[in-house]
Amino acid sequence: MQQARTEIASAVAPIIDRWKNEEGPLLPILNGIQRELGHVPRESLPFIAEALNLTRAEVYGVVSFYHDYREKPAGRHVLKLCRAEACQSMGGDAVAEKLQKLLGIKFHETSADGAVTLEPVYCLGLCACAPSAMLDGEVIGRLDEARAVEIAAEVRV
Ligand code: FES
Numbered sequence: 001m002q003q004a005r006t007e008i009a010s011a012v013a014p015i016i017d018r019w020k021n022e023e024g025p026l027l028p029i030l031n032g033i034q035r036e037l038g039h040v041p042r043e044s045l046p047f048i049a050e051a052l053n054l055t056r057a058e059v060y061g062v063v064s065f066y067h068d069y070r071e072k073p074a075g076r077h078v079l080k081l082c083r084a085e086a087c088q089s090m091g092g093d094a095v096a097e098k099l100q101k102l103l104g105i106k107f108h109e110t111s112a113d114g115a116v117t118l119e120p121v122y123c124l125g126l127c128a129c130a131p132s133a134m135l136d137g138e139v140i141g142r143l144d145e146a147r148a149v150e151i152a153a154e155v156r157v
Pocket residue numbers: 082083084085086087088122123124125126127130131132
């Protein structure tokens with residue numbers, strides 16, 4: 001535990017140092033940590049808070065407000081399903097239900113085999129092809145249950 005804390009401290013220190021004296025440093029620091037570690041570990045929050053003279057609760061509030069920050073490392077694949085209105089009105093809920101069942105996880109979870117992380121996203125700018133998703137950075141439109149089955153198989157590879 002102490003070793004993990006020390007490793008996190010040394011991983012985040014250069015990122016904090018790089019941004020702490022800039023204007024509006026919190027988001028660039030969080031972005032940098034997520035880029036470097038693939039997530040923003042909770043153990044990193046005290047270091048950020050101390051460097052920026054914020055409370056831990058203030059830092060945590062920002063981390064939890066933005067859906068893109070992950071507290072744990074993602075799976076090998078990241079599947080983002082659009083949960084915004086246009087996609088919901090075109091059957092997005094049914095597809096989301098289906099995918100959660102097929103993958104055996106809920107939103108914000110990673111499958112036990114580390115294959116896939118499922119995340120909600122709020123509009124991918126692909127409303128005309130709703131319901132939409134993004135798999136490992138590639139957008140997918142006109143999702144239906146058949147495509148959901150294919151996606152669930154693809155992420156297991
Ligand atoms: S609402 Fe889903 S892509 Fe815009």
